[in-house]
Amino acid sequence: MKKDINKKLIAGLLLCGLSTVLNAQTNKADKTKITVDVNNLGHVISPTLFGIFFEDINLSADGGLYPEMVINRSFEDVDIPQDWKFTSADGKSSASISNADLFAKQAILPLNSFNRKGLLIDASGSFKLENSGYWGMNMVQGESYTLKFAARAIEGFSSPLKIKILDAKGNEIAAAEIKGITGDWAYYTANLKISTGDPKASLQISGEGNGKLFLDMVSLLPDKTWKNHGLRTDLSEALDALHPKFLRFPGGCWVEGDDLMHMNHWKNTIGNIDVRTALWNIWGYNATNGLGFHEYLQLAEDLGAEPLYCINIGMSHKEVIPLDQMGQWVQDALDAIEYANGPESSVWGSLRAKNGHPEPFNLKYMEIGNENGGIPYNERWPLFVKAILAKYPYMKLIANEWAGGHPKEPKPELIDEHYYNNPDWFIWNSNKYDSYDRNGFKVFIGEYAVTSGTGNGNLRGAIGEAAWMTGMERNSDVVVLGAYAPLLCNANHKAWPVNLINFDSHQWFGLPSYYVQEMFSNNQGTNVLPFSVENNPVIEMPVGMGCIGFGTWMNSAEFKDVVVTAPNGEILFKPDFAELGKDWRQTGKGQWSVKDGVLKQSAIEQEVSIFMGDSTWKDYTITLKARRISGENGFQILFHNRNNDERNRFEVGGWNNSVTHLEIGMAIAEMKGEAKAEQWYDVKIEIKGGNVRAYLDGKLIQEISEKNLTVKGMIMSAVKDDKSGDVILKVVNASAKSIKTEIDLKDAKVFTGKGKAIVLTSASPLDENTLENPKKVYPITENVKLNGAGFKRTFPGNSLTVIRLNTK
Secondary structure, eight states: OOSOOOOOOOOOOBOSOHHHHOOEEOOTTSOEEEEEOTTSOOSBOOTTOEEEEOOOOSSOTBTTTBOOOOTTTTSOSSSSOTTOEEEESSSOOEEEEEOHHHHHHTTOOOSBTTBOOEEEEEEEEEEEEEEOTTTSEEEOTTOEEEEEEEEEEETTOOOOEEEEEEOTTSOEEEEEEEOOOOSSOEEEEEEEEOSSOEEEEEEEEEEEEEEEEEEEEEEEEESOOGGGSSSOHHHHHHHHTTOOSEEEESOSHHHHOSSGGGSOOGGGSSSOGGGSOOEEETTTEEEOOSSOHHHHHHHHHHHTOEEEEEEOOSBOSSOBOOGGGOHHHHHHHHHHHHHHHOOTTSHHHHHHHHTTOOSOOOOOEEEEOSSOOHHHHHHHHHHHHHHHHHHOTTOEEEEEOBTTBOOOSSOOSEEEEEEEEOHHHHHHGGGTTTTOOTTSOOEEEEEEEEOSSSTTTBHHHHHHHHHHHHHHHHTTTTEEEEEESOOEEETTOOOSSOOSEEEOSSOEEEOHHHHHHHHHHTTOOSEEOOEEEETOOEEOOOOOOOEEEEEESSEEEEEEEEEEEOTTSOEEEOOOOSSOOTTOEEESSOOEEEETTEEEEOOOOSSEEEEESOTTOOSEEEEEEEEEEEESOOEEEEEEESSSOOOOEEEEEHHHHTEEEEEEBTEEEEEEOOOOBTOOEEEEEEEETTEEEEEETTEEEEEEOOTTOOOBSEEEEEEEOTTTOOEEEEEEEOSSSOEEEEEEETTOOOEEEEEEEEEEOOSOTTOBOOSSSTTSSOOEEEEEEOBTTEEEEEEOSSEEEEEEEEEO
């Protein structure tokens, strides 16, 4: 994660806003009929098709899956005791962060050379130190928790430390005392059993005396964890319920880092937690790396999932390692495989054994880089492939599909494609792989999700993903693996708009999308079956409308002479850019300014945009002048935007300033083209109904037309499971109205007449789940009876139905 992730697609059109206006149109005399040829097995479905992708985003690890209760436990975050509350009864005691220089002035060493900060309490009387954790510590009645910290006392401090767990009202619910702190660094522990549970509890450490007390690595962890491997039980069970076939980790943008100093380096995430280097995460917080490389591998094993490790290729968002210095980066990949798979006699295999896992983890998949592309990526790819396969020929190596392509030599085992868009895009593109070259590259869809036009994650978004997943399953001879992203989100730190599993200190809920993932993964099957749908209703076209806007991606640009006119020539909008309009809506971390009639965006940031005008505009023409100033890309003209998140746009100089890109709703048209720096371009965009024409300097560059476009309301897949003998249908009704259907199991004589249907739908396509109402959108299971080799069924609007039919 996460950059601009649209791919080249055959141009077509379906406008945004489908969730509120979709209706299925069909002749009432023609009944919809599904015919499944249950005796004609198709290709084998990839056994690794449906998996999960874990990236430490939204505080997914610390305060989440990794159940550390204490925030800033190692005092490494900043140069003040952040997230710690210190009080002194008489005001004479103080607390401060002691870094390596201050430790040296005291003529003492820090805890270790990797953990160079600690807390110094200069005591003169009584004091209290409190930590509330990640928006409250969840303490469960009757459960035990272990407090562990490192400490040393000098200059006469000899007070025992009183340890308390306090509920939200300040009442004591567990207590202990630690005595005998010496002048040398040592670890001290206390076991705390909770008398009364509270999800908003806090830790208090108090003492009384004179002298200096140093604390470090103050950790509070539950004794009960999932499979006794140190992870939060309820969130681990939520992952386990998905029965993922693989686990991709650790990222995402966490692999690259905004710069190489802040990338995830696996060698800094193994061994004792007090020597793991805390690191500023690109998503806005310090990561303890308590959930490190070893724990990821252990989690994959506990889930019964294939581990899929993504490693840095010597590229960050901003930097590229010179080719003559790539040796250590290639060696890191080799060492990672040795840690996972090597014998105990090997260097890294022996460390794995020392860390508690003598047997190999059997890592088979490695992705080289994340969302990297272009010449630098293509030059570095062969270095990794040749070295890895020479030593580990069984490894399956995955290349990035990015910046318009992927490396061809050496040939990748898989290419990783990422997709984020609105529900309608996924519905329209559910047949994307139907015509894919069967002799081409195999595909790993490493990240996909509906991230716009779905609220906080509503039913309509889930239906879009379900339609897309039927295409993955139908084409599972090409699509070998696929994972929704992102996986986890602390509800108090939402860095990404839509996330599969949301949680706080003690509870969680899944989006409707979570249940789509569960329904597909738990009903995968082993072979596809041929099927046909007669009289499949056509979805009625919605009406596109919305205001205009301008955007950039990792670059600065300027815009002027903007005019919006109606078809009759009436001027709808003509800003003079004398100053920023008070009603203009901005997204991203842009720096917009106006000077001499020119609107300028100066920040080199991802996904920056500004919107203006009327959200009810339908047909109109935009004319303006635009130019690229500096940075990676060119400029974007946005149109038909109602909610500040539609992706309708004309982009000159996208994909690292290599393509011209027209997108509306689900349709994309791309061609080679750049935006030259400091050159003004005359831009015109004509919008009429579903037809869009884009001009540069008076020349028609790209066009998208709604002519002959149809979208079917019913989208499905059919499979056979040779383990159970069941025939499984996954049927998505992407329209707003229910569809009455006759289902014919062609020439089938093997059915018992019994089965079940699992249905995911709700009263409104806009319905969402929340912490307060976690199952508002939730699958319901009901029995199905066959009449011979067929039956009738009505599929509700905006629904996913999984039907399992038993054989004898």
